[in-house]
Amino acid sequence: MAMHQINAFMPDGPASTHHSTIHGKAGSEFDLKQDYVVGPSGSCIAMMRNFYPGLLQADQRYSQVAAEFATRIFEFTEFINNVVGVEKFTGKLNAVVSFHDSCHGLRELGIKQGPRNILRRINGLKLIELPYNEVCCGFGGTFAVKFPEISVAMADEKLKNFDQTKADILVSTDTSCLMHLHGRAKRKGFNQRFAHIAEIMAESIS
Numbered sequence: 498m499a500m501h502q503i504n505a506f507m508p509d510g511p512a513s514t515h516h517s518t519i520h521g522k523a524g525s526e527f528d529l530k531q532d533y534v535v536g537p538s539g540s541c542i543a544m545m546r547n548f549y550p551g552l553l554q555a556d557q558r559y560s561q562v563a564a565e566f567a568t569r570i571f572e573f574t575e576f577i578n579n580v581v582g583v584e585k586f587t588g589k590l591n592a593v594v595s596f597h598d599s600c601h602g603l604r605e606l607g608i609k610q611g612p613r614n615i616l617r618r619i620n621g622l623k624l625i626e627l628p629y630n631e632v633c634c635g636f637g638g639t640f641a642v643k644f645p646e647i648s649v650a651m652a653d654e655k656l657k658n659f660d661q662t663k664a665d666i667l668v669s670t671d672t673s674c675l676m677h678l679h680g681r682a683k684r685k686g687f688n689q690r691f692a693h694i695a696e697i698m699a700e701s702i703s
Contacts, residue, residue, distance in 0.1 A: 533580065534570040537695055539602030539671050540638075542572040547605055572602060573695055574670055578611040583618065588701025591621040595664040597655065597678070598631050599671035612670055612694050619701045627667070628658040636677035652681040659689065666690045668697055 536542045546567045553563040577583055594616065602608040616624050635641065635651025655678060659667050669675050672693060679691040 543605035590701040
């Protein structure tokens, strides 16, 4: 961000999307005066962009501002591609990576080619497409708690597909997917790396 004279500001406090806390929490987010709000997780951005306006539609104080807020909130790779301009980014990193499409990023936000466009601008990096890359990793928030056996089986299938690529790093745009897969990989004794795309970008320009 700093390379392109973008001043980044991180507000204090955890985010929450529970309906009973939305009025208070959303109020503090809506009061932010920044031009854009950028997040590293498709699930969080999808909630705030796609669902805040509907949840607050009947609220006289926040209905209009929620709709306006939704127009300036971006998932990280959306921001790089559509606001900053992906052509302004270039890096160098000798690595073989594969990419996992997160459910919320892909299905709620329509993010597909953007992250790949970024990775392809890193010299020395080889991208190997993951088999069945649009299939869920099995986390799904409370899904993993309510249906742990299914969640683990889905993670194992994703890890099997990742292993087939022979890539060193599995990259994604959603930290929850990475947490789930990394945790399962450690349990199985795998030593591949799992990284958010922002980490790969930072390493490529360091």
